[in-house]
Amino acid sequence: MAEVRGANTWREELASLVEDTGIIYAEETTGFPSLPPFNAEKSTAMAAAVAESDHENEVVEPPETLKEQVKGFLKSWCEMVLELGIGCRDILQQTVVTEDSFIVQKLGGPVAKVSSRLRFLNEFLPEDRDPVHVWPVIFFVFILALSALNLNGGHDGLAPPMKKVIVHPPSASRIQLPDSRHLAYREIGVPADKARFSLIAPHSFLSSRLAGIPGVTTSLLEEFGVRLITYDLPGFGESDPHPSRNLNSSAFDMLHLADAVGVNDKFWVLGYSSGSMHAWAALRHVSHKIAGAAMVAPMINPYEPSLTKEEMKSIWGESLPRRKLMYYLARRLPKLLSFFYRRNFLSGKHGRIEKWMSVSLGRRDEILIEGATFEDFWHRDIEESIRQGNTKPFIEEAVLQVSNWGFSFADLQVQRKCYKNGIFPWLKSLYSQAECELAGFLGPIHIWQGMDDQAVPQGMIDHISRVLPGATMHKLPNEGHFSFFFFCDECHRQIFSTLFGIPQGPLDQATDEGEILSGREMEEESLATDSTKN
Secondary structure, three states: OHHHHHOOOHHHHHHHHOOOOOOOOOOHHHOOOOOOOOOHHHHHHHHHHHHHHHHHHOOOOOOOOHHHHHHHHHHHHHHHHHHHHHHHHHHHHHHOOOOOOHHHHHHHHHHHHHHHHOHHHHHHOOOOOOHHHHHHHHHHHHHHHHHHHHHHHHOOOOOOOOOEOOOOOOOOEEEEOOOOOEEEEEEEEOOHHHOOEEEEEEOOOOOOOOOOOOOOOHHHHHHHOEEEEEEOOOOOOOOOOOOOOOHHHHHHHHHHHHHHOOOOOOEEEEEEHHHHHHHHHHHHHOHHHEEEEEEEOOOOOOOOOOOOHHHHHHHHHHOOHHHHHHHHHHHHOHHHHHHHHHHOOOOOEOOOHHHHOOOOOOHHHHHHHOOHHHHHHHHHHHHHHOOOOOOHHHHHHHHHHHOOOOOOHHHHOOEEEEOOOOHHHHHHHOOOOOOEEEEOOOOOEEEEEEOOOOOOOHHHHHHHHHHOOOOEEEEEOOOOOOOOOOOOHHHHHHHHHHHHOOOOOOOOOHHHHHHHHHHHHHHHHHHHHHHHHO
């Protein structure tokens, strides 16, 4: 045992491995090391040193800024609004939109009917999207976009100031139609008793009787002996609106106007742009009074059933997105057009023609509209067109273009029709041609179309040429939608020379009138003979 005690104990071995800690171990019998005596001054100093070290290492955070406070407040507010919205949605789902609620019972049927009509819009959505979730998002984004456009439009300092629309005193001559409506008109050129030719021109969309042939000179009209008559469509300018107008009523308005102003002979009709649909209607419904037709940049119904796939692709592929939207709204949701019209040409201020008409312009058109002459004419024509401040006639005009016209261009093509209903007419037709007659429009049709026209798609012209092969097409290189028809003396002379031949001036004697009448009859007779042979 002595040998073992003489050896180093485990405490001594441990003390040899570490530094001296100042701890004095007692005898083995105690079992625990003895603690050093407590020194209060030393402990206080150590605590102060530790506190000072912690104070030095402590990171001082800057005070919260106002921006961070507002950001935090808005974040909390949005979270509260979101929770409130979720709660309101749950309440509505549990109380309002249940099958036995009063609102569902009253509005369920109409809402389902409207939804079924608008269901075709889902075809434009991706297949993996739920329409119930997508359409509210689209509607919300649409509202935000309109708000942004409104704000940007109101604070655009770079845009030139827009002129305000001026209301002018009435200046039109008016006639009373058989249904008691009044139709405003204007005539220039030679007087009725000296006119060799009478030319009636319905105006296009967003125009008036003041347009006619823009910039045509009185001297040119007198040189060819032309009496030019223009009129305001129902609801435009100073003409009374029509309660339920269509292209048939439009044609007979033109006929009544011709009778009222003393056009006793056949007259020529001139249609420009969208106003050509009223000229087409006259060729169909009152063809017995029409001597011939001149169409400049004519437009047709883009939904015409007889259009080929290539023609439809050209029409819809070359149209601007905004114009496609106007076509769609006019055909499906015409009442929404009022919103766009109120923001554009019925806003009380003038604007750019390409924006209001939803068209792009070629090079010559851009040069033309920048001139002061065109601008003055355009502003005055617009002011007269929107005189009544009502969107209804403009909506009617837009709807007419995309609706069923009641006839097709094939009905205007000259063709031989024989009536053989029944056995007796059939037996009679074996020995006589008395029951056969020519149908369609027998007079000449001339069409002028600019090859740089960005407003009339090529597909429309291709369709007219295909369905009416007898019409004479005059293709105009480098001309646009406006450049050939507006303020172009050479162009106007070219049109008159093509329609009326060599200028002979106004009538001087009654014998001149008789010669002209016989000449027209001979021309119509030759056309009828050629059609019969074909």
